[in-house]
Amino acid sequence: MSEPLEVLFVCTANICRSPVMELLAREMAGEGARVTFASAGTHGYDDHPLNPDMAVTLTPGLGGEFRSRRLTREILAEADLVLTAEGSHRTHILDEQPQLHRKVFTLGQFAATIAQIPGLTGRELIAEAGARRTPPRPADDVADPYRRGAEASERATGTITAMLGEIVPRLAEQAAPEQES
Numbered sequence: 001m002s003e004p005l006e007v008l009f010v011c012t013a014n015i016c017r018s019p020v021m022e023l024l025a026r027e028m029a030g031e032g033a034r035v036t037f038a039s040a041g042t043h044g045y046d047d048h049p050l051n052p053d054m055a056v057t058l059t060p061g062l063g064g065e066f067r068s069r070r071l072t073r074e075i076l077a078e079a080d081l082v083l084t085a086e087g088s089h090r091t092h093i094l095d096e097q098p099q100l101h102r103k104v105f106t107l108g109q110f111a112a113t114i115a116q117i118p119g120l121t122g123r124e125l126i127a128e129a130g131a132r133r134t135p136p137r138p139a140d141d142v143a144d145p146y147r148r149g150a151e152a153s154e155r156a157t158g159t160i161t162a163m164l165g166e167i168v169p170r171l172a173e174q175a176a177p178e179q180e181s
Contacts, residue, residue: 005035005122005171008079009107010089014041014068015051016146016153017085021107021160023050023062028168035122035172038079040071042092053150057157076100081126081171083107086141102130108140109133111166121173 009021018039025037049055050063069075076082076097082104084090093104103126105113113129120128142159145152 002034005126006078006080007035007037007171008075008082009037009039009085010042010071010082010093011039011085011142012041012089012144013044013048013146014039014070015044015048016054016144017142017156017160019050019063019066019068020054020058020157021083021085021164023058023066024157024161025164025168027059027062028164029172033172038075040069040075042071042089044068044070046070051146051153053145053153054157056150057153073097079103080123081105081110083110083167085144087136087138090136102127105129105133106136106140107142107160107163107167109136111163112137112140114170115166121170125170 009018011018022039
């Protein structure tokens, strides 16, 4: 059996957007999916909880155990796919490590790209998306809700949920446990 697919979500401080991406993706994939989800921040600090305004947009208790972490080269190396909240995070990563360009997308860019690639899932989907990516657009970014109140947090979570709804099934489908015959 192959190793689980590893997906990393990235935002600025790893307390608003990327943890919500991680937590919602786990919830959408469900128990037993052979895909793991993690998150980190480009300019974050270790061990901070999920932002309270974002926490209330989730199923009660979903983010209670979450703790932030700062993005490192090691964390990036472990990921099969890196999905960022906005283009500036993607640029930050690729300025430091341009060799990762085939596996780093904004969340919206990846959703738009895979919509044009029917039939593929998991690692095959990621490889094809890396070769055929759509150009990043500002409309693909998830607006930063930090210190902008409950309404901004609700909008960000809604945007994330819609994009993940297109992405997670395509990643988790191939990564599901193999059936015994």
